[in-house]
Amino acid sequence: MSLVKDFDIAIVGGGIAGLTLAIALNSRSIPFTIYEQASSFAEIGAGVSFSPNAVQAMKVCHEGIYEAFEKVCTRNVSPSKQKVWFDYVDAYKDVTSNGTLDTAFTVSNSLGQNGVHRAQFLDEAVKLIPKHLARFGKRLQNITEDRNGRLVMRFDDGTVAEADAIIGCDGIKSRVRQAIVGADHPSAKPVYTRKYAYRGLIPMEDACAAVGEERAQNACMYMGHDKHVLTFPVNHGKTLNLVAFRTTSEDWPDSQRLTRPGQREELLHDFEDFGPAAIKLLKLVNPKLDVWAIFDLGHPVPTFYKGRICISGDAAHATSPHHGAGAGFCIEDSAMLAELLADEQVKTQHDLEAVFATYDAERRARAQWLVESSRWVGDCYELRAEGVGNDFTKIGDQIIERNGIIADVNIEEMCAKAKDELRRRLSKPLG
Numbered sequence: 001m002s003l004v005k006d007f008d009i010a011i012v013g014g015g016i017a018g019l020t021l022a023i024a025l026n027s028r029s030i031p032f033t034i035y036e037q038a039s040s041f042a043e044i045g046a047g048v049s050f051s052p053n054a055v056q057a058m059k060v061c062h063e064g065i066y067e068a069f070e071k072v073c074t075r076n077v078s079p080s081k082q083k084v085w086f087d088y089v090d091a092y093k094d095v096t097s098n099g100t101l102d103t104a105f106t107v108s109n110s111l112g113q114n115g116v117h118r119a120q121f122l123d124e125a126v127k128l129i130p131k132h133l134a135r136f137g138k139r140l141q142n143i144t145e146d147r148n149g150r151l152v153m154r155f156d157d158g159t160v161a162e163a164d165a166i167i168g169c170d171g172i173k174s175r176v177r178q179a180i181v182g183a184d185h186p187s188a189k190p191v192y193t194r195k196y197a198y199r200g201l202i203p204m205e206d207a208c209a210a211v212g213e214e215r216a217q218n219a220c221m222y223m224g225h226d227k228h229v230l231t232f233p234v235n236h237g238k239t240l241n242l243v244a245f246r247t248t249s250e251d252w253p254d255s256q257r258l259t260r261p262g263q264r265e266e267l268l269h270d271f272e273d274f275g276p277a278a279i280k281l282l283k284l285v286n287p288k289l290d291v292w293a294i295f296d297l298g299h300p301v302p303t304f305y306k307g308r309i310c311i312s313g314d315a316a317h318a319t320s321p322h323h324g325a326g327a328g329f330c331i332e333d334s335a336m337l338a339e340l341l342a343d344e345q346v347k348t349q350h351d352l353e354a355v356f357a358t359y360d361a362e363r364r365a366r367a368q369w370l371v372e373s374s375r376w377v378g379d380c381y382e383l384r385a386e387g388v389g390n391d392f393t394k395i396g397d398q399i400i401e402r403n404g405i406i407a408d409v410n411i412e413e414m415c416a417k418a419k420d421e422l423r424r425r426l427s428k429p430l431g
C-alpha cells in the first residue's frame with residue numbers, strides 16, 4: 001500500500017471518470033477532494049454497457065467498483081448468447097416465420113454484453129466515497145498558481161480552494177481542458193458529429209411482444225441507411241435500453257445544450273422506412289423523450305496535461321458512443337492515474353508532473369484512436385462507411401477487429417508498463 005503522500009489532489013467533476021478515480025485514490029490513501037458543480041452526484045436514467053477492458057479497469061481501481069457493477073449488471077438472457085456483445089441485423093427485415101430476426105453477423109467477446117442502468121451503478125459506487133471528501137455546488141471557473149506552487153481554483157460561487165495538482169474529470173465541455181490548451185484552441189470545444197440520438201427505456205414484456213424474446217432479451221443492433229438502433233437489457237432484464245441514432249446534414253442549434261426535448265412522433269418519422277419489427281419496438285418508447293446531440297473531441301487535444309494539471313475521461317477524449325467504450329476508457333484512465341500516483345517513488349508535489357507526463361504518453365494515442373474509430377464504426381452501422389458500404393461481411397470484419405483493440409487488452413500490464421516509464425522519468429536528472 002502507498003506511503004503517506006506529501007501532496008493533495010483536486011478532482012474536478014464527479015461523473016464516471018471522477019468517481020472511479022476518487023474511489024481508486026481513496027483506496028490507496030492518496031489525499032484528494034472532489035469538486036462537483038451539481039448539488040449531488042447524479043447520472044441520467046439510461047443504460048451504459050461495459051466491455052472486458054472496462055471491467056478489468058474497475059478491478060484495478062478498486063474491487064468495490066467491480067462489485068457495484070456486478071450487483072446492478074444485466075447480461076444477455078439466452079444461455080447461448082453469454083459471450084455475445086451484439087447481434088447485428090438488417091433493420092429492414094421483419095421477424096421470420098419462427099418468430100426471430102435473422103442475424104447478419106455477431107460480435108462476441110470474453111464477457112459478452114454487460115449493461116447497467118447508469119443511476120443504479122452510480123448509487124452503488126458513491127457508497128465507496130467518504131462524504132467529507134466531496135464538495136458540491138462547485139463549478140470551476142479558473143485556475144491560477146500561487147507563490148508556493150499551489151494551484152488555486154476559483155468557483156462560480158465565489159469560493160476558492162487549493163491543491164498540488166488538479167485532475168479535470170469535468171466532461172466534454174471541460175474547463176480544465178480549456179486551462180490546458182487555451183480557450184481558443186480548436187480542441188477546447190467539442191465537435192458535432194452530425195448524428196443525434198433518441199434514448200428510451202421499454203418494459204421488457206412489451207419489447208418481447210414486439211420483436212420476440214431472442215432479440216429483446218439479448219443485445220441487438222438494427223442497421224439501416226443513415227440510421228441505426230441499438231438495444232440491450234438493463235435492470236436485471238426487466239427493461240430494454242434503446243438508443244436510436246440518425247445522421248443529419250443540419251447543424252445542432254445550440255452547442256451549449258447537448259440535449260433537447262423530443263417526441264416519439266419525430267422518432268417514428270425519422271425511422272419510417274425501417275421494417276415492421278423495428279417499428280413496433282420504436283412505438284413503445286415514451287411519447288416524450290430526450291434527443292441527444294452526439295458531440296466528440298474530433299479536434300484531438302495536443303496533450304492531456306500541462307504542469308500539474310491534467311484531464312481524464314470525456315474531458316480528455318470525449319467520443320461518440322458507437323463503440324460503447326467511452327465510459328470504459330474513463331475507468332482505464334482512473335486505473336492508470338491511481339496506479340501512477342500510488343507509486344512509492346511519487347512522494348511530493350515535485351513528482352506530479354512526471355506522473356501526468358507518463359499518463360499522457362501512455363494513454364493519449366489509445367484514447368484518441370477510439371474517438372476516430374467510433375465515428376467510423378458509427379457510419380458502418382449505417383451502411384455508409386467508406387470502403388465497406390452495405391457489405392455486411394466487410395462491416396462485421398471491421399467491427400470485430402476494432403472491438404478487439406478495445407477489449408483484448410491487459411489493464412494490469414498497461415499500468416505496470418506505465419509505472420516503468422514513470423520510474424524512468426523520475427530517475428532522470430532535472431533539467
Ligand code: FAD
Pocket residue numbers: 012013014015016017018035036037038047048049050138139140141169170171172173174175197243292312313314315319320321323324325326327328329330
Ligand atoms: P461526465 O459524465 O460528463 O461527468 C462530468 C462531471 O463534471 C459532471 O458531473 C459535471 O456536472 C461535472 N462538471 C462539468 N463541468 C464542471 C465544472 N466546471 N466544475 C465542476 N464540475 C463540473 N460509454 C460506454 O463505455 N458504454 C456505453 O454504452 C456508452 N453509451 C453512451 C451513449 C450515449 C448516447 C452517449 C452520449 C455516451 C455513451 N457513452 C458510453 C460514453 C459515456 O457516457 C461517457 O464517456 C462517460 O459518461 C463520461 O464520463 P465523464 O465522467 O468523463 O464525464
